[in-house]
Amino acid sequence: MANLIASASGGRKTSKAMVRFFEGTGKILVNDLPLETYFPDKFVQDDLKRPLVAAEAVDRYDVQALARGGGKIGQAQAVRLAISRALVKINGELKATLRHADLLTRDPRMKERKKYGRKSARRGFQWTKR
Numbered sequence: 001m002a003n004l005i006a007s008a009s010g011g012r013k014t015s016k017a018m019v020r021f022f023e024g025t026g027k028i029l030v031n032d033l034p035l036e037t038y039f040p041d042k043f044v045q046d047d048l049k050r051p052l053v054a055a056e057a058v059d060r061y062d063v064q065a066l067a068r069g070g071g072k073i074g075q076a077q078a079v080r081l082a083i084s085r086a087l088v089k090i091n092g093e094l095k096a097t098l099r100h101a102d103l104l105t106r107d108p109r110m111k112e113r114k115k116y117g118r119k120s121a122r123r124g125f126q127w128t129k130r
């Protein structure tokens with residue numbers, strides 16, 4: 001690959017992602033697999049590419065991502081956040097554009113813990129009258 005331009009990290013739920021940008025033609029690798037192989041769902045692929053589309057940089061960089069933990073959707077959103085942060089490192093003027101598209105905010109929602117005396121976080125056990 002060509003010279004490293006920028007790197008950044010992102011997270012979502014229990015997923016973490018590290019992204020490295022190289023000069024290139026728009027190739028995206030996630031965990032050493034092509035984007036279409038690692039995330040076969042077209043909706044997830046489009047969601048992951050949103051920062052590149054907003055920055056009009058789809059064909060300008062090669063992206064190499066390492067995603068760990070959580071599920072596929074959480075990993076995709078972690079990679080998306082990392083891509084957004086790396087684009088801001090490359091060009092600071094993109095910050096307003098990406099912020100307006102809500103691509104620079106880490107989603108703080110996490111799974112709620114299970115409580116004692118309950119079946120799950122909020123659901124109680126079934127009540128029987130007799």
